[in-house]
Amino acid sequence: MSHVLLVEDEPRIRRFVRLALESQGCVVAEAETAAAGLDAAGKIRPDLLILDLGLPDRDGLELIRDLRAWATMPILVLSARSLESDKVAALDMGADDYLSKPFGVEELLARVRALLRRRRRDEATTRVQLSDGAVEVDLTRRTITRNAEPVHLTPIEFRLLSTLIMHDNRVLTHRQLLREVWGEGHSDRGHYLRIYIGRLRHKLETDPTLPRHLLTETGVGYRFVI
Amino acid sequence: MIFSFAAARQTGAGYALAAAAAAGTTLLAAPLSAFIDKANIIMLFLLMVFMVALRLGRGPAILASFASVALFDFFFVLPHLSFAVADAQYLITFLVMLAVALATAHLVAQLRQHADEAGEREQDTLALYEMARQMSGTTTESQVTDIARRFLQEVPGVQCSFWLPNDADALETLDDPYPLGDAKLARRVLTRGEPIEQVGMSGHGEALICLPLQAPMAIRGVMMIQLAGTEAIRQHHLLNAVASLVAIAVERLHYVKVAHQAEVRMESERLRNSVLSSLSHDLRTPLTALVGLADTLALAGNAGALPAQHAETARALRDQALRLTGMATNLLDLTRLSVGDQPLRCEWQSIEEVFGSALQLLAPALAGHDVRIELPAQLPLLEFDAVLLERVICNLLDNAAKHTPAGTAITLSARLEDGKAVIAVCDNGPGFPNLPALALPFVRGSGESSHPGFGLGLAICKAIVVAHGGTLELNNLASGGASARFTLPLGTPPQFEEETGEPTP
Numbered sequence: 001m002s003h004v005l006l007v008e009d010e011p012r013i014r015r016f017v018r019l020a021l022e023s024q025g026c027v028v029a030e031a032e033t034a035a036a037g038l039d040a041a042g043k044i045r046p047d048l049l050i051l052d053l054g055l056p057d058r059d060g061l062e063l064i065r066d067l068r069a070w071a072t073m074p075i076l077v078l079s080a081r082s083l084e085s086d087k088v089a090a091l092d093m094g095a096d097d098y099l100s101k102p103f104g105v106e107e108l109l110a111r112v113r114a115l116l117r118r119r120r121r122d123e124a125t126t127r128v129q130l131s132d133g134a135v136e137v138d139l140t141r142r143t144i145t146r147n148a149e150p151v152h153l154t155p156i157e158f159r160l161l162s163t164l165i166m167h168d169n170r171v172l173t174h175r176q177l178l179r180e181v182w183g184e185g186h187s188d189r190g191h192y193l194r195i196y197i198g199r200l201r202h203k204l205e206t207d208p209t210l211p212r213h214l215l216t217e218t219g220v221g222y223r224f225v226i
Numbered sequence: 227m228i229f230s231f232a233a234a235r236q237t238g239a240g241y242a243l244a245a246a247a248a249a250g251t252t253l254l255a256a257p258l259s260a261f262i263d264k265a266n267i268i269m270l271f272l273l274m275v276f277m278v279a280l281r282l283g284r285g286p287a288i289l290a291s292f293a294s295v296a297l298f299d300f301f302f303v304l305p306h307l308s309f310a311v312a313d314a315q316y317l318i319t320f321l322v323m324l325a326v327a328l329a330t331a332h333l334v335a336q337l338r339q340h341a342d343e344a345g346e347r348e349q350d351t352l353a354l355y356e357m358a359r360q361m362s363g364t365t366t367e368s369q370v371t372d373i374a375r376r377f378l379q380e381v382p383g384v385q386c387s388f389w390l391p392n393d394a395d396a397l398e399t400l401d402d403p404y405p406l407g408d409a410k411l412a413r414r415v416l417t418r419g420e421p422i423e424q425v426g427m428s429g430h431g432e433a434l435i436c437l438p439l440q441a442p443m444a445i446r447g448v449m450m451i452q453l454a455g456t457e458a459i460r461q462h463h464l465l466n467a468v469a470s471l472v473a474i475a476v477e478r479l480h481y482v483k484v485a486h487q488a489e490v491r492m493e494s495e496r497l498r499n500s501v502l503s504s505l506s507h508d509l510r511t512p513l514t515a516l517v518g519l520a521d522t523l524a525l526a527g528n529a530g531a532l533p534a535q536h537a538e539t540a541r542a543l544r545d546q547a548l549r550l551t552g553m554a555t556n557l558l559d560l561t562r563l564s565v566g567d568q569p570l571r572c573e574w575q576s577i578e579e580v581f582g583s584a585l586q587l588l589a590p591a592l593a594g595h596d597v598r599i600e601l602p603a604q605l606p607l608l609e610f611d612a613v614l615l616e617r618v619i620c621n622l623l624d625n626a627a628k629h630t631p632a633g634t635a636i637t638l639s640a641r642l643e644d645g646k647a648v649i650a651v652c653d654n655g656p657g658f659p660n661l662p663a664l665a666l667p668f669v670r671g672s673g674e675s676s677h678p679g680f681g682l683g684l685a686i687c688k689a690i691v692v693a694h695g696g697t698l699e700l701n702n703l704a705s706g707g708a709s710a711r712f713t714l715p716l717g718t719p720p721q722f723e724e725e726t727g728e729p730t731p
Contacts, residue, residue, distance in 0.1 A: 010511050010514075010515060012512075012515035012518075012519065013511070013514055013515050013518060015515075015519070016515065016518035016519045016521070016522045017518065019522050020518075020522065020525075023525075054507055078514075080506070080507045080510040080511055080514065083503075084571075084613055085571075101510045101511070101513070101514040102510060102513045102514035102516070102517040102518070102547065102548065102551055103514065103517070103518070104517060104518070104521045104544070105518060105521040105522055105525055106521070106525075108518075142730045142731065143730065143731060144730060150731060151730075152729040152730055152731075153729060153730045154725055154727060154729050154730075155725060155727035155728070155729075156725050156727070158730050190573050190574065190575075191573070191574040191575070191607055191719065191720050191722065192722065194573075194574065194575040194576055194579065194607065195576075195607070195722060197579070198576050198578065198579070208578070209578055209581055209582050209585075209599055209601060210582055210585055210586070211582055215583075215586070216579050216580075216582060216583040216586075218580070218583045218612050218613050218616045219571070219611075219612050219613035
């Protein structure tokens with residue numbers, strides 16, 4: 001049974017989110033303001049925090065920063081702002097995923113399930129079989145096979161793939177990926193990231209134009225779905 | 227002062243006074259001649275000439291010089307009361323006396339004149355300074371020209387008008403009922419940037435001088451002055467000074483206006499942005515509740531808790547709310563784009579990726595169609611705003627899906643052509659009706675058709691493509707069907723270095 005804290009000022013949105021989560025057997029606590037949310041997060045220690053970015057008393061981004069000072073629980077951000085830069089800022093600040101308003105119940109539940117699953121499976125995944133069954137990755141032995149044939153990845157391609165697998169099912173921003181794979185001070189290498197993602201797709205995806213694992217979050221970053 | 231030496235200098239009175247001074251000196255010296263030497267009497271006369279030159283100017287001093295020599299000869303040189311000279315040596319005395327007197331008269335008068343001119347210039351400078359001080363506090367152009375006109379009214383025989391360009395760049399005079407010259411003449415001076423002088427036809431020695439108001443950055447207008455004859459030359463430096471003071475004051479007002487307009491523009495942009503983003507937020511919040519609540523109902527229907535008919539209604543509610551969201555987003559984005567204050571977030575990236583994300587987003591709408599992708603293997607990276615370009619491709623694909631029967635093919639392609647990237651969406655449906663009017667905001671293909679959409683879709687596509695430096699073309703294909711194609715400039719992609727490490731086994 002998972003505990004979810006929902007910080008959202010609009011009661012009708014709280015209502016349907018609560019209904020959806022309870023239908024999945026979650027225990028839901030609600031907070032209307034950032035201050036109450038921070039307070040409740042400290043008391044309840046929820047397994048997941050769902051946070052609206054547009055709270056009346058404080059900027060949601062600040063709340064994420066304060067939470068991340070002591071809490072590691074996944075944070076799912078709800079954003080009514082139309083600009084991608086707000087989502088990027090929330091993710092860079094430490095949020096794990098986002099949903100743009102408006103969103104459907106199934107979309108919400110898919111994100112919640114993915115975040116809670118990752119919470120339980122805490123140790124790093126080292127062996128992965130992609131859902132279509134053709135591709136297997138062993139991170140410790142650095143071997144990748146596709147239809148039992150070895151796939152050769154360059155060091156950067158391999159680093160990129162491992163980073164994505166370690167953070168599967170969550171959005172990594174361009175900046176986060178550049179920092180993880182190329183190191184600090186390479187934020188001007190956006191085109192390298194684009195090129196290497198393209199190469200990985202051509203090596204791993206059945207149809208590189210319509211990827212099923214290495215998904216684009218346009219204007220924000222990438223999401224790896226196993 | 228009851229008697230003005232300055233006034234006397236101008237008239238014949240000066241000469242009379244000079245003559246009187248000479249006579250007075252003679253009367254004063256006559257009783258003394260028995261006691262003092264003749265050389266000292268000469269000194270008295272020279273002193274008198276000096277005083278006359280100092281007070282009355284050059285002409286009277288020359289008269290006094292000659293009179294002194296004559297009177298000295300007549301009254302003090304033997305034989306007395308006669309111009310005859312007993313001792314021929316006195317002729318030298320007279321010559322020297324005359325020379326010294328004349329030289330004194332000349333030097334003193336010149337000095338005096340310089341002092342007077344300096345005084346006048348000081349007055350002018352003070353007046354100009356005062357005018358500049360007044361102008362520094364002005365807030366409108368008419369205040370500036372008023373001050374300048376009031377200043378020039380003090381100068382006798384001078385009339386003036388100022389021609390300044392208005393907002394429409396037409397030259398006009400401000401609050402001047404009888405302006406000098408005309409707009410055509412003023413325009414000529416403004417374009418040439420040099421003064422024009424016209425000598426009057428009336429024969430009264432009047433001249434019209436047109437001076438460009440030359441400020442540091444530009445010519446700000448034209449000053450026209452009418453002068454009575456000789457004043458013109460004497461006042462030239464003054465007029466030039468007035469012209470440049472007015473020019474500087476007008477230029478200052480111009481830049482104040484420019485700064486103010488920039489501030490207003492910034493403020494209104496800020497306001498517009500905040501209105502747009504709060505509108506977006508305010509619309510999304512109830513729509514989110516609507517979508518979510520309708521979805522909850524529909525899911526309850528799936529679980530059998532609701533009659534099938536009501537569950538269907540709930541799904542329709544959700545779909546319409548989502549559609550409304552799409553329209554609101556389109557509308558807000560078009561507003562942002564059309565006022566030109568949405569900065570593009572351009573990055574070098576592959577078009578393939580945008581194809582993929584657009585197709586993924588539109589998967590439900592395209593489910594009934596046969597989507598084909600034509601993409602050459604080696605397309606270079608392009609520089610674009612991925613979010614906006616994804617919108618263009620989504621709108622074009624959505625348009626194609628809405629206007630063609632299910633089961634038909636939709637082709638999404640990209641290729642290089644004439645140094646540009648060309649991206650096209652083609653279908654084999656009925657094609658576009660009334661082609662030229664499309665891609666303007668709020669124009670739809672065919673009246674009030676049953677197909678949803680504001681006609682906003684194409685307008686946004688066009689705005690986005692144009693913002694990227696490309697063009698959008700809509701065509702009906704000869705083979706039937708519609709084609710929407712747009713171009714993107716290729717540019718020079720940034721450097722890319724291949725890595726050299728060992729690949730994985």
